[in-house]
Amino acid sequence: MKPTDPSGGSMSELGLVADGVTFGYSRSSPVLDAVRAVVPRGGLIGILGPNGSGKTTLLRLLAGLQAPWRGQVRLDGVDLKSMGRAAVARRIAVVPQETQLAFDYTVLELAVMGRYPHLGTFDVEGPEDLSIALDALRATGTDRLTSRLFNTLSGGEKQRVIIAAALAQFSSRDSPCDTGTEVLLLDEPTASLDLAYQLEIRSILLELNRTRGLTIVISTHDLNLAAGLCRDLVLLARGRVLAAGPVRSMLEPALIRTLYDVDVDVTTNPRTGHLTIVPVARAGHGMDAKP
Amino acid sequence: MTITRRIALTWLVWGSGAVLVCLVSPLMGSTTIDLRRVFSSSIPFGDNLDAQIFFVARLPRVLAGAMVGSALAASGVVFQALLRNPLATPFTLGVSAGAALGAMLALTFNLPSGIAGFSAIPIASFAGSLGAVAIVYGLARAKHRGMSTNVLLLAGVTLNSFFSALILFVQFLADYTQTFRTVRWLMGDLDVSSYAPLLAAVPPLGLSFAAFAVLPKRMNLLSISDESAASRGVDVHRTQRLAFLSASLATGAAVSLGGPVGFIGIIIPHLVRLMVGADHRLVLPASAFGGAAFLVLCDTISRTALSPLEVPVGVITAIIGGPFFLWLLIRNR
Numbered sequence: 001m002k003p004t005d006p007s008g009g010s011m012s013e014l015g016l017v018a019d020g021v022t023f024g025y026s027r028s029s030p031v032l033d034a035v036r037a038v039v040p041r042g043g044l045i046g047i048l049g050p051n052g053s054g055k056t057t058l059l060r061l062l063a064g065l066q067a068p069w070r071g072q073v074r075l076d077g078v079d080l081k082s083m084g085r086a087a088v089a090r091r092i093a094v095v096p097q098e099t100q101l102a103f104d105y106t107v108l109e110l111a112v113m114g115r116y117p118h119l120g121t122f123d124v125e126g127p128e129d130l131s132i133a134l135d136a137l138r139a140t141g142t143d144r145l146t147s148r149l150f151n152t153l154s155g156g157e158k159q160r161v162i163i164a165a166a167l168a169q170f171s172s173r174d175s176p177c178d179t180g181t182e183v184l185l186l187d188e189p190t191a192s193l194d195l196a197y198q199l200e201i202r203s204i205l206l207e208l209n210r211t212r213g214l215t216i217v218i219s220t221h222d223l224n225l226a227a228g229l230c231r232d233l234v235l236l237a238r239g240r241v242l243a244a245g246p247v248r249s250m251l252e253p254a255l256i257r258t259l260y261d262v263d264v265d266v267t268t269n270p271r272t273g274h275l276t277i278v279p280v281a282r283a284g285h286g287m288d289a290k291p
Numbered sequence: 292m293t294i295t296r297r298i299a300l301t302w303l304v305w306g307s308g309a310v311l312v313c314l315v316s317p318l319m320g321s322t323t324i325d326l327r328r329v330f331s332s333s334i335p336f337g338d339n340l341d342a343q344i345f346f347v348a349r350l351p352r353v354l355a356g357a358m359v360g361s362a363l364a365a366s367g368v369v370f371q372a373l374l375r376n377p378l379a380t381p382f383t384l385g386v387s388a389g390a391a392l393g394a395m396l397a398l399t400f401n402l403p404s405g406i407a408g409f410s411a412i413p414i415a416s417f418a419g420s421l422g423a424v425a426i427v428y429g430l431a432r433a434k435h436r437g438m439s440t441n442v443l444l445l446a447g448v449t450l451n452s453f454f455s456a457l458i459l460f461v462q463f464l465a466d467y468t469q470t471f472r473t474v475r476w477l478m479g480d481l482d483v484s485s486y487a488p489l490l491a492a493v494p495p496l497g498l499s500f501a502a503f504a505v506l507p508k509r510m511n512l513l514s515i516s517d518e519s520a521a522s523r524g525v526d527v528h529r530t531q532r533l534a535f536l537s538a539s540l541a542t543g544a545a546v547s548l549g550g551p552v553g554f555i556g557i558i559i560p561h562l563v564r565l566m567v568g569a570d571h572r573l574v575l576p577a578s579a580f581g582g583a584a585f586l587v588l589c590d591t592i593s594r595t596a597l598s599p600l601e602v603p604v605g606v607i608t609a610i611i612g613g614p615f616f617l618w619l620l621i622r623n624r
Contacts (some may be wrong), residue, residue, distance in 0.1 A: 065521050089524035096518060102375040103514055103569040113511055117524040121505055124294045124572070169523060 013077040014041040015215060016092070016183050020071035021061055031057045033239045034071065039217055041076075041181040044209050046226040046247075047219040049236030050260055055219040058236065059185050062217060064088040076180050089117035093166035095186040099158060101150055107161050108146040111137050114168030129168075136167035139212075140204055156197030159189055160204065167208070184208070186218040190225060198222070202229050223264075227251055227275040235259050251275050257283050294572070301573045305580035312584040313357055316591045317349035321598050354489055355481045356590040356604070357583035359549035360559075362496055362541040363387075364582025365503055367556025368575050369538040372510040373531060374431055376443050377564075378619060380556030381542040384443070385450025386423040387553065390539075390546035391477060392454045392461070393419025398473055399465045413495055417543030423450055424539040428531070479552035479605025481590050488548055495544035500579070502537035506530070507571035514571070552605045554612020555582050561619060 016039040024030035031054045039045050039062070047055045060066045061073055064080040073080045080088055093114070105113075111133040112125050119125065125133075137143040140160040145153065150161060163184070170182045186205075190198040202225060208214045220226055226233060226247070233250040235242040237259055243250060256264050261283045269276045292300075318324055324341040328334070336342055363381055370379040370386075381387045397415035430446050458477070462470050483489060509530045512520035521527045545552075559582045560574060567573040586604070589611070593604040 063522055065518070084524075085526060086524035089522060092522075094518065094522035096516065099515065099519070101515060102371075102377055103564065105511075105515075105569045109511075109568070109570055110515075113515075114523065116508060116512060119508070121508075124298070 013074065015039050015043060015076070015181050016062055016217070017074045018058065018062060018068075018071070019074060021058075021068035021073060022070040023057060023061055023066060023068045030069070031239050032061070032068075035236070035239070035241055037062070037234050037241070037244065039183065039215060041215055042209070042213045043215050043217075044205075044229065044231045045217045046230035046233045047217065047236060048221075048223070048226060048233055048250075048259065049242075052238075053236040054239045055236055056187055058234075059094070059187050059217065059219055062183075063092050063094045063185050065094070075183070086117040089169055090171050091180055092183045092185065093169040095159070095163055095166050095184065095189050097188045098192050099150075099162050104149045104151055106146070107137065107142060107148050107150055107153070108133065110150055110161060111146075111165045111168050114165040117169060118171065133164075133168045136164040137161070139167060139208065140164045154197075155193050156200055159193060159197070159201060163189075163201075163204065167214075181215050182212075183215040183217065186216070188220055189218065190220070190222060198225060205229060223251065223256070223277040224274075227277065228272060248275065251277060294570075297567075297570075298572055298576075301567060301577050302580075305577045309357065309361075309580040309584045309587075312587050313353050316353045316356075316587050317345050319591055319595055320344075320349060321595075351483050351486050351489060352481050352590065352594075353587050354486075355483045355548055356587040358489065358492055358496060359481065359545040359552060360555055360586025361579040361583035362499070362545035363552065363555040364559040364578040364585070365500070365575060366538040366541045366545075367582075368560045368571065368578045369503065369506065369510070369534050370427075370556070371560060372514040372571060373534050374427075374443065375514055375516075377561065378557065378616070379443055380554070381420070381538070381545075382551065382553040382556055383447045383616070384423065384427050385447050385454060386420045386427070386539065386542050387546055387551035388451045388454035388458070389423030390416040390420035390543045391551040392457050393417070393422075393543070394547045395458050395461050395473055395477075398476070399461050399469055413491055413544050413547040416547035417495065417540055419454075420539040420543040420546065421536070423454070424535050426450060428535050475603065476550045477605075478603030479550040479608065481549045481586075481604055482601075483548070492544045492548045495540050499537040499541035499544070502533055503541075503575060503579075506534055506537075507575050510534070510571040510575075514569075549586075550605060552586065552608055554608050554616065555586055557619065558608075558612050558615050559585055561615075 018035055018037040020034045020036055021032055022030050022034055023032045035058060037058065047058060049055050061068055064073065067081055075091060112129060114133065114136065115125050115129040118129065134143060137146065140163050142157060142160045142164055145157060145161065150158065153161065166184055190201050193201065205216055206229060209216050218230065230247055232244070232246055234244045235250060235255060242259055243255055251266055253264050253266055256262065256277070263280045263283050265278045265280055267276050318326055322344060324344050328339065328341040329345040331339065367380040370381065370384060371377050393415040394412050397412045427446060430442060462473060465473065509520065509525050512523055512525050513527070513530065517527050560578045563574055563577045563581055567577050589607045590604045593602045593607050596602060
């Protein structure tokens with residue numbers, strides 16, 4: 001028997017777990033209904049589902065930004081609700097789809113803001129915080145942009161800087177195993193980027209996962225990105241988990257048809273070795289373009 | 292340069308600039324006085340005309356300008372960060388007008404002179420600004436992602452004309468002598484003529500500046516997005532409430548002291564950002580000092596430009612601020 005804590009989570013459960021979470025923004029209609037999602041330490045998980053299926057809401061719950069009505073979200077076996085805001089922020093960071101600034105912050109200023117959960121009310125960032133922020137910028141290849149204004153960067157550069165600012169939230173500089181699982185949650189991070197930048201973000205995330213052991217959860221509409229990046233997928237449909245498991249067993253034409261109501265061809269690309277998904281037609285509509 | 296040194300330098304440079312302006316301004320006016328004579332210890336105060344003009348006639352007014360200017364500029368910074376829009380100010384949002392309505396009601400109907408020792412006018416003024424801020428806050432919350440310039444400007448125009456109509460109605464009810472007094476005050480009037488109104492404004496301003504002191508780092512994160520602040524451990528709702536409450540308090544106190552002087556909240560923070568960057572740990576103190584210096588300068592112009600006639604200081608700031616605002620509007624997409 002594994003030792004368990006009173007909240008029901010296993011003490012030796014390493015990673016981020018949404019355990020039967022139900023949540024909604026208005027009393028009457030829950031957005032998520034008894035959702036279970038397991039993100040093991042060092043995992044690379046994708047959340048897929050059509051618009052309105054609850055992907056973003058699930059990410060918000062995983063980040064501790066919303067508390068579930070029922071169920072709990074646990075980090076390494078500890079209920080997020082019992083951790084302080086700052087304690088959660090030192091272990092879980094969020095990258096939004098797009099960031100637009102009303103004010104001209106520099107790249108370095110933004111990266112250093114990631115250190116907020118490590119500082120007291122009147123503390124200013126010290127040399128240690130600065131070097132952690134610079135490390136984070138280096139990890140995303142943006143360390144040569146430090147004094148540039150964020151608003152003057154390209155879309156891809158912006159997203160890399162935002163990822164760096166999120167990395168700067170974590171306390172450790174190399175191995176997360178010393179302090180606990182560190183999780184990066186990304187909400188459709190490539191949706192507003194062009195093709196080259198999408199590939200760039202993908203390789204940065206793969207690298208962070210490989211070298212730092214960073215745990216990554218990404219919500220996306222891009223099935224091919226999910227195929228080339230994630231190891232496991234959670235398929236969300238109308239607030240419930242349709243299926244969850246390794247990428248190859250999730251990207252099945254039958255499942256995708258149920259999820260999106262679209263017929264797809266799934267093949268393995270000989271050059272990348274990844275699955276490639278080509279949408280063919282709305283389900284039940286046959287081929288929409290015949291030669 | 293480390294952030295600690297930049298903060299220290301900001302306080303030093305902008306602070307001494309503001310003090311300098313406050314010392315020089317009382318020297319100017321219809322009667323020329325000499326700073327050495329003012330502070331001369333060999334002449335008794337009763338015989339020292341220069342000292343009397345400096346301390347009795349001019350300094351209260353200069354200090355009023357400094358307090359009003361710094362409160363309005365700092366409130367502007369807070370509104371801008373929270374609504375994520377550099378065009379938000381107490382004046383453009385209609386918060387000043389709300390405060391003015393409150394103060395007008397107290398002034399016109401001679402409300403009992405105070406609750407718990409505080410004068411009724413600042414309290415009524417605070418109530419007015421709080422009401423306006425509550426509407427603005429509601430609009431911003433309903434829109435989730437801060438406030439677009441369109442919503443902000445429309446809300447501001449609406450609130451301003453709404454409160455102006457009520458102010459006109461109150462004036463309509465008031466008698467002729469009162470109307471003259473209030474119209475003068477509505478144009479911005481720093482002629483306080485004693486230290487008493489200054490002292491009445493100290494507690495509310497002190498409270499709001501104490502709140503401003505804990506906000507800058509959180510304002511940095513909130514000015515990116517609520518989400519990004521929350522995911523870094525900021526208690527977003529508590530911070531928003533504290534910020535809006537303290538900015539309303541500061542605006543209420545400033546308006547009850549000097550009338551709804553416009554555009555300081557936009558000119559100063561903008562110029563400050565051009566000089567010190569966007570970090571609120573620098574922008575907030577620099578704007579507070581800059582706002583003080585700016586309004587004192589404008590009031591010096593108002594006292595001396597058409598002497599012995601006095602141009603209302605609100606007219607001066609509007610003449611500078613109106614075109615500036617339009618220029619910003621064009622520049623900000």
